[in-house]
Amino acid sequence: EIINIILDEIYKLRNVGLEKLPGVGDKRRDALEKLGLYTLYDLIYFFPRRYMDFGKLTSIGRVRNGESVQIQGEVVSVSHNISRRKGIDILKVRFFDGTGSINGVWFNQPYLAKFFKRGKRYLLMGKVKYNFGEWQIENPEFEELRGVKNSSNEKIIPIYPQTKGLSSKMISRYVEEALRIEAPLIFDPLPKTILRKRSLLNIKLSLYNIHFPKNKKLLNLSQKRLIYEELFLFQLFLLLRKRKIKEKRGRVYSRVKDLREKFLSSLPFSLTKGQLKVIREIEEDLTSGKVMNRLLHGEVGSGKTVVVAYFLYLTAMNGYQGAIMSPTEILANQTGEVIKRFLSPFNIRVEVLTRSTKNKKRIKEEISRGDIQIVVGTHALLEEDVVFKNLAFVSVDEQHRFGVLQRAELVKKGEFPHTLVLSATPIPRTLALSLYGDLDISFIGELPPGRKPVKTYVFPGNMREKAYKFVRKRLIEGEKVYIVCPFIEESEKIIVASAKKKYEEFKEIFKGFK
Template structure:
């Protein structure tokens, strides 16, 4: 199989140079890639129904005889219709095709075909408009539907896959040895590939998918576990194993039990034989920054330096302002390095850093620039992990000799999934909120009450508070800019006396930073924004948020958005606007109204939204999964993790039967920009 990944796709019959370029657009440059290019869905042609029994406004498959060659009819606007009638023993149905002159030579009177399409009720008889069809003789009851690009249809891809399957032969080397397949009740690779593309039944499709999902999870788990196990370098930045009581005395508040536990787990790592490599996962406002500050304190007091990288200038500034005030009380020097720092100051910072005069450097991507060098870097912290790839945090870590690594994430993820996604890290969870944190009241309304809700927002603005209005999600074919601009006009008309800022993803980074800074300074009363505010600066004076189209967001995303308010002493309110009448959608939105626990909300999101929607864009730093799904395939994931651990602990993975599995691991990780596996 691995040899097919070196075979260019244009060696297949019917795939020339131009079509190969289209396949490359889909990330399919080789025959092996094509075999692993799985259908996104399937059309089931196996369940045919009598014409009389077809259901209006639903997709039906009928088996019927064409009664007459399609006839041509011209209508207004130059459009040409082609109509014919088909029949089975139960009745007749009219078929209509638009602007398809070839249909006359594709459908022959007196012949029987399978037709698949949505049925509507006509004046005289039932109708199907532009249905797909197959000759009765074609024995393909379940047809694959592939991701496509312009000029390359699903049927063209399907034809190429058939050619590729012929190259597999009967002796394809399976990366999973027979003994392992037997232990986990998995089919052979050749059966799996044949039936994932062209299944003969639902049962054979399920068998093929289970095998391929297990293999993909196993390969990923083995790679991540291997990378993690390699981190056996000596800890050259030892710290005291005691909780830093001196640091706790600096704080104007009491640490929560969860914060103390996370700090101690991290310090135990930093006092151990190998460097710390830990993820701190905490809900919005759970106090991750205080944990990070404690670890900086511990490392710096042991004579080392620390680096703290944030994804935006405004977040870097926020961390700098809070940590400088806290740590400089005990003689720790903190500096800020971002793109906005003047060349003169950048030069000064670089000189003081290499001389060891700066203890903690906080900044953006500027920290990984070539001019930045540390005297003795002992700790690297990256904030909001989903914004950074593994490669970026590695680039910062390489500025020291095996420094300790702390990654912070504000996205609550159930622990099983967190272990999968951050497979190369140990995990600490902050599941308590600090005392005094305001509970955010959340209400669900329909658009008919929007004017009243705007009035409620206005009342808060008149009291000197600020608010967020989260823009409707864009419709297909509409640009983000159009959506935000149109909504901002509605807002401006209702709030003529207030200062309004606009924030959206199409703006340049500096423009976004400026708008957020203006809002943080209180120069703007209202911020009309898309989800780019999901990760943002603390604005304690912002106490109200209204989210349009709430039904179109996941619960976890709504929870992240809501976390922008409730950060000060004033009572905060979040208003969700939705006109959805669907029971499951209303149930989802009621969960966010009744709960403020991000981990409970994340669990509910997984159960209610289903596969594929929870994470949205794939997590940075991991090879992309092609068929496995971390939510719907959770039971297979657990089995693959158990198998991976067993193979590594017994060292069976090094034996001859697993040679092809080792090749699969190298192949998967070679395609990731962030991780390497030898």
Template sequence: MTDKKKWNHLKSEIKFLKGVGEHRAKLLNKLGIFTINDLMEFFPRDYINRQASTKISSLRYNENFSFVGVIVSIEKRNLSRGKTQLNVVVSDGDDYLFLTWFRFGNWFVKQFETGKQIWVSGFVTEFKSNPQIIHPEIEVLGEDEKQSFWHSRNVLPVYSLTEGISMNVMRNLIMKAFELYSKEIEETLPEYIIKKFGFEPRYSSIQKMHFTQHPQEVSKLKVRYAFEELFYTQLMLARSRKHHNQKKNGHNFVLKKTYTSILKDSLSFDLTSAQKRVIREIVTDMNSERQMNRLLQGDVGSGKTIVTVFAMLLACENGYQAVIMVPTEILAEQHYYSINALLQNQPDIKIGLLKGGVSKAKKEMKEKIRQGDINIIIGTHALIQKDVIFHKAGLIVIDEQHRFGVEQRAELSRKNKNPDLLYLSATPIPRSLALTVYGDLEVSIIDEMPPGRKPIKTLWHNSEKSKIVYEKVLEQLKTGSQIYIVCPLIEESEKIDLLDAESLFQMLSTKVYSDYNVALLHGRMKTKEKDEIMENFKDGKIDVLVSTTVIEVGIDVPNATVMIIQHAERFGLSQLHQLRGRVGRGAEKSYCYLIVYPPISADGRERLNIMVETNDGFKIAEKDLEIRGPGDFFGTAQSGLPIMKHANLVRDQELLQQARILAQEIIEQDFSLKSEKNQILAETYFDTFLEKEKLFDY
């Protein structure tokens, strides 16, 4: 094994690499590069072949296209309202391709010179019978390369960048890292796994990823790194699951059919078969001698609340308290009122609401919880405060669980002796992803909607039709319905040319909807102010709510029938689906209008079309994962699990299964990874994953 001093070079912070420093380190951090090893594993996302013979005549409209050509003309045109347009024409010697930008700085224009070689990549459209790419990705070749290592290379790596880090800088930093530390690259997979899958050793494969002159070999090399990510994650989950299943520390609840039967008999509707199946799965867990550790997934409106209440009552009829933690106070209040309504004929069940802040009422509630006078406790993160002591918590439910850090979830679950744990998610997660992210949990899915729920009619329009859409939904306002309008930004930005919520609010409240009560909601407002606006909207005092994405998860407003999403091309599919789910909660037909602004990428069109085609959250989640890859699928890095840099959980499902099976076999035979053949596994795993594993030990 390499000595400790040498290994520390790869683990040292990126700022210590020659040519980086404090300022560049912060920029690289934005790309997920924190150590020198991270930089080495920051693989190219594409390659430029200077000698490539791709011809413009081979391109297809409405598809992505990449090629190397020569700049033949540059034109900067002034448009109305002080805006400008940049047109650059490139040629392969026979045909021409038109490149157009509507947003650019002077520094950007200066890099273009006629006669220079340029690499171009983007989505091809047609303009006046000519092929055109709007806002393409480009690199003017030969810039800042003279006398450098890269100048003589026919194939150049293309990296994802952030503002302040140019392609030339990134390539040179990569080169410097390998010049200084390539001899310290260590193997992270044992020999028997490398042979089993035919992988190339890490030392040579990681260098080929950056410096290859044969891009066709890269796809095979990438498989190794995708497998490695999946495998070590599965190894951690296999250890956590085995450890959890060995502990017989559950409460062994008995289904006494007292409170639970009263609830069942009082319902004015029939449970769906999916709800019945999931209730049986939860009851079986709670009846066992092992602590329940289950994720309950269900699309917006699928009926997770009633299933959760059945589980809570099972704990209550065995003399235990049931606790539910939610991310916002307004959601806590919504749960409090809806659960009270469901249990109004069961006065023996005392329900308590614990929110943030300091008050006499809060102090009294904490005392009632400690004494056991409250059976069902509903609250926010205030529940994890040290002075909140449960009398006898038997079930802990965490709603919208991805909104909490794994440390917060673990902290709540440790407050009492081994309570059963139920996690709720309204963000449907494809099974392939659930296997990876929640491999230590059992997973229940409510995959059926209650009968009578009307699908939301979804349409997408170009931005020039915004006025028509606003006028069209006036008809909805006249009938007494309410409207959500979502913008990606709070206020106007010099850096990003987007419609902002404040400007739109001013325009709508003074012109289009001046006869109606229009309100503005955004994340910079204080919690009390936000809650007051949402309460007024719920009570019908506000007709039109202009908001940022803070309403993505929120309260039920059955009277809201229209959702308009500005700059819909900038949102992910799952987020669009969550926003759309704010409407369609009442008996009236509901509509969702997606307003888009050019340029629209091929992926953007695909997202918009799938929203129009289906209301099924699971289909949408699967497609979202396929389009943008796993990344940080939940919109948060708090899950306690690594963000996948190399694996794609749609493309790599077969690889995932192989990794999962192998990880389970290894942990069954060698839980502590003490055998000689697993020495490299032990070194890599305990160095990287042991702290994360502890978070799953409830």
């Protein structure tokens, strides 16, 4: 009921398009859509990337070189000329506040001259420089003052991700207008009891101050409130999903003890205590009559694959089909080979299905007839014409590489199949419980004998050179280095490292290496 109310209110908000904003034509709408903004709701939740904090008001006589400040002053002169040498249009406005004078300088923005009139007072925000024997502030933000500004007020300016034809200042104006239009429709999903208990701001105050903070305290309180709301709703959805799954009836596996002994005796090695503990936890799920929905977490090399192989074996021996989905063709082929090797003593048919698999049509037909008991594949498993006869067990490798919807698509191929997702991402247990709240969690907490532990180091930005030294040393010793970036190309929506840009950068840094 709570979720339905929240979704209804969000739908009302999302139903108001950008055409409601004054001054937004086709060209401006296209620019907004480039940033993923299609409705006023999108604009309201398009939070600033960072903020420029100009602190409290500073008198002109006390400014310092290189300092970001907010100052107020009266216009004493306005001059406009074009630099002969560079052809740059320069607008220079001189301000005086009783303690000193400073020039506001704008380049190639002659239209701004009409905003400045002698005798009027303005608030300026920007970085101060001392050039040619006088103080100046280049391309500052400004606003006209009615009366004298209180020196105790802070000034914090939001800076948004931008795109061609759309500055941060324009986006700021559109956000302000969107908040005004949507104000009557904004619904607070957090109950008042939680707001009081957690000392949280209401939603309207939080949204306004995340975009236009009156001071640092309100900005911090707004961020705290919106972070709490996101996690609260995320957990609520996950817990409801978990409850729904628990209501379903799952396939019951039989002859577990005998089958386990046969499988373990076929292995050329012994399992660790951690692997055996996890096996017992999953066996309890498969014999309970409920649908299993579990995360198996363990470091690289901890032996997750053999655990999955055992449950695929158990699935086939109980007369059902099993599937494991990997994020790439290379991983799917590697996993397929390993699973085939583990299951070869038991006459179980295992096939790999990826985009480049030969005889795909034949394999799909044999899957639909139930002739193939275990299928290892990529996203190709999600194709419409992949139909299972009796899918009872689904495993998703590298869970973080797939979305919740993709996992659900594979699960839909069977009638409430048991689901085991795998992750090697080193995250603390408490965080895992938050991220995967719809899943029960099993941990393999040890590595098999002889495996070297994985070491993780974090280098902050100011230690970049130290990290490069470490990489260079490894390269000199003949080792390989992998560098992973979140994007292939640069994104206009988010400021992150792109593979193409980093490739060019590292070619220069590590000259002499391939």
